[in-house]
Amino acid sequence: MKVFLLNIIFKGYVLNPIEEMVSLLETLGYEIKSSLDLKLKEIKKSTFLTKGLIEELKELIQTEKYDLIVFNNDLSEQQYVNLKEALEVPLCDRTEIIIKIFEMQSFSSEAIIETQLARLRYRALRLREYQDHYDQQRSGKGGITNRGQGEKEIELRRREIDKKIQTLNKSLIQVMKVRDTQRRKREYSQFYKVAIVGFTNAGKSTLLNRLLAISEQNSNKFVKEEDRLFATLNTAVRLIKFQDTPPILMTDTVGFISNISPVFFSSFYATLEEIMVADFLIHVIDGSSPDCMRKKAVTDEILKMFGVDDVPLLEVYTKYDKRDIKEKLHLDPSAIFVNLNDQKDVDLIAETLKQRLFADYVNLKLLVPYEKSDVVHRLRKEEYVIKCEEKEEGYLINVKIKREHLFRFKDLF
Numbered sequence: 001m002k003v004f005l006l007n008i009i010f011k012g013y014v015l016n017p018i019e020e021m022v023s024l025l026e027t028l029g030y031e032i033k034s035s036l037d038l039k040l041k042e043i044k045k046s047t048f049l050t051k052g053l054i055e056e057l058k059e060l061i062q063t064e065k066y067d068l069i070v071f072n073n074d075l076s077e078q079q080y081v082n083l084k085e086a087l088e089v090p091l092c093d094r095t096e097i098i099i100k101i102f103e104m105q106s107f108s109s110e111a112i113i114e115t116q117l118a119r120l121r122y123r124a125l126r127l128r129e130y131q132d133h134y135d136q137q138r139s140g141k142g143g144i145t146n147r148g149q150g151e152k153e154i155e156l157r158r159r160e161i162d163k164k165i166q167t168l169n170k171s172l173i174q175v176m177k178v179r180d181t182q183r184r185k186r187e188y189s190q191f192y193k194v195a196i197v198g199f200t201n202a203g204k205s206t207l208l209n210r211l212l213a214i215s216e217q218n219s220n221k222f223v224k225e226e227d228r229l230f231a232t233l234n235t236a237v238r239l240i241k242f243q244d245t246p247p248i249l250m251t252d253t254v255g256f257i258s259n260i261s262p263v264f265f266s267s268f269y270a271t272l273e274e275i276m277v278a279d280f281l282i283h284v285i286d287g288s289s290p291d292c293m294r295k296k297a298v299t300d301e302i303l304k305m306f307g308v309d310d311v312p313l314l315e316v317y318t319k320y321d322k323r324d325i326k327e328k329l330h331l332d333p334s335a336i337f338v339n340l341n342d343q344k345d346v347d348l349i350a351e352t353l354k355q356r357l358f359a360d361y362v363n364l365k366l367l368v369p370y371e372k373s374d375v376v377h378r379l380r381k382e383e384y385v386i387k388c389e390e391k392e393e394g395y396l397i398n399v400k401i402k403r404e405h406l407f408r409f410k411d412l413f
């Protein structure tokens with residue numbers, strides 16, 4: 001599909017990074033034949049662009065045959081309809097492109113339903129904006145309250161969309177029952193819950209797989225890795241077992257992107273809830289990206305929106321080796337730069353995690369008399385037993401105990 005990409009610069013401000021849209025279109029397999037920066041001083045409510053600019057754009061388009069014009073910004077329903085009619089070429093705005101990718105990448109029942117909800121909610125949002133326009137036109141004509149055919153059609157479409165959203169919400173609730181049960185079990189487990197967050201295609205899935213490879217796990221637990229945006233929309237939860245430390249429940253979450261529409265948060269809220277129950281966050285940042293600090297700021301803002309900005313966090317900058325010079329940035333002193341294809345760097349991440357997560361654990365060897373076998377059961381359930389041997393005097397246990405839990409077993413010291 002041959003695409004003409006329009007990047008909007010409004011009053012000197014780039015509405016959305018063009019590099020992201022290029023990556024989005026490449027993910028869809030679209031070919032960008034031409035691109036143009038449109039510098040606007042005003043945005044028309046009905047057509048987005050001024051009449052003169054539309055005429056210039058139409059003349060420019062007629063010299064080439066494009067299959068699609070893509071606006072690197074969102075359009076209202078009114079703007080979309082009017083522009084499509086004026087330019088006589090199929091149009092897509094930014095959110096529509098992202099929805100197309102989600103539809104392409106949705107495989108699980110939950111992801112499929114969530115993507116359908118995102119599309120319907122976006123259509124409903126645009127229709128509400130369009131209906132507001134009709135209401136303003138009606139109230140501006142001497143208080144005339146007669147409803148036109150167009151307004152009736154909009155209300156009919158809106159009710160139809162709302163009905164479909166209700167049906168899909170009911171289906172999603174059924175699909176999520178299993179996930180909720182699993183999440184509640186994890187919430188009450190003694191294992192630390194770690195969520196990997198960050199922009200899409202920053203290396204989150206690769207990080208999870210590298211940590212799985214050095215833990216006591218089978219390769220069939222690996223998650224999908226692809227060098228493209230939104231390679232997976234499914235949240236993956238894996239048990240990580242490092243040597244001589246308690247297991248970790250690690251979650252690879254859906255990737256973020258700049259200025260994403262609220263319809264995605266509404267639809268994928270259940271998936272993002274994994275972030276809200278995490279004890280620790282790993283923020284993966286693509287160190288090779290020239291605007292990595294902007295992406296970092298966007299992710300920080302999203303974490304704040306979800307109320308988890310106070311959760312302990314480790315910043316991991318990946319792919320930094322693709323730069324000639326590592327920039328001097330104002331970073332968290334604990335941040336680490338890694339190449340996920342270098343085993344030493346993967347080991348560094350693992351050791352850093354163990355130090356951050358288990359700093360408050362005390363490694364003890366205890367001899368528990370046989371008559372106190374119930375204590376052994378408690379240690380296995382509440383703490384992390386590394387080794388347990390039966391000796392003549394009782395159970396010889398090598399165990400890691402949280403420092404704050406030591407008082408529970410003071411009679412053994």
